[in-house]
Amino acid sequence: MASTIPITMMLTRQGAHDVENMYYTAKSKKEDDPGQALEEFRAIVDQETERGDWGFKALKQSTKLLFLTLHRPTDALASYIKLLTYTKSAVTRNYSEKTINGILDYVGGGKGGVVEVDVLERFYAATNEALEEAKNERLSVKTNLKLAKLWLDRKEYGRLQKIIRELHAATRAAMDSEDQSQRGTQLLEIYALEIQMHNEMRNVKKLKEIYNASNNVRSAIPHPRIMGVIKECGGKMWMGERQWSLASSDFFESFRNYDEAGSPQRIQVLKYLVLANMLTGSEVNPFDSQETKPYKSDPQIKQ
Incomplete structure (x- = not known):
């Protein structure tokens, strides 16, 4: 097995101008040696004389490694907070927004194992603090919508x-x-x-x-998924009130929107639609419509 070259020696030999090579070398080690990759990403940040694009990229990779691979959410949070300081001037607004959205998606997506609620909350609090400072109200609202979905x-x-x-x-x-x-x-x-x-x-x-x-x-x-959610809950509400026709109408709208969004929830809602239609006593076949016809023989509907 080849010996690992000390990070300080790499910096001395290559110099700051070769930071791009350092970044891709570190990135290539993410799967086989995440600990070493993390150390090399940190070295890129440490050697910077001023915040720049490669430091931002290194912190982005470090945060992901710490959260998803090494399962160290508190350390990932520290890396993320440092990354947020780069969004003021080191990278473009579009790139920083895309990065923030990507990180919050996996932080809230449950892929990093069990994470304490307080740690999750601090990810979003740090984000909102940075966005407030940047006067980015649009992304701040988007961030809070993600947090609301998480809760x-x-x-x-x-x-x-x-x-x-x-x-x-x-x-x-x-x-x-x-x-x-x-x-x-x-x-x-x-x-x-x-x-x-x-x-x-x-x-x-x-x-x-x-x-x-x-x-x-x-x-x-x-987004059609949003209308799918609203109409599905509306259908359930009408079912509770024994308003079968209103329930059937809302379930159809929910199905149509979920189908447009490509959401698997469309199958469950289609089952609700069939039930509501039966309760109305209507002789109209719910599978006669253009939207539902392709699902008439779907085995999941018959379960």
Whole structure:
């Protein structure tokens, strides 16, 4: 087995001008020797005289290694906080936003093993602090929407309600400065989270209130998955009230939107649609429509 060259010697031999080679050498070791790769990424950052693109890339790789491979979330957080200082001037706004989104996606995606809630919360708090300093309200809202989804998935309803209040406040504050379609789209995303929360908490009165509010949003271009969520919960609400026709209508809209979004949830909602249609006593076959016809023989529907 070849001996590892000391990092300081690599720096002396190659000099700062060869930092690109150092970066790709470190990157090539990520799978076979993540500890050594991490050390070499850190060396790139340590030798910088001023924050630059390669230091940012090295911190990005370090954060990912620490969180996903080495399962050291607290150390990953420290690396991430340092990375955020580079977003002020070392890299472009688009690149920094893409990197932040990517990191928060895997941090909140459950791929790093068991992570304490407080550590997760600090990732988002550090992000929002940096975004507030950069006056990037749009990405700040997007970050809080990710955090809200994380708390919903973890059934952290107290934390979720706090974030939802902050999101509503940010949306109201942006009424004059943003175009109405962007505000409406944002509002529907918040409502979708609230509707899911109240559905899980069996808070029917609040669920209906938010559902009705979502139907009153006119200027919006939401992602079809968001409408799939809202209409699915609406269908369940109507089922609880024995309003079979309204339930059938909402389940169809939910299915159509989930199908457009490519979401596997479309199959479950299609089952709900079949049930609601049976309860209406209607003789109309739910598989006669252009949208549902391809799923008529799907084995999952017959389960």
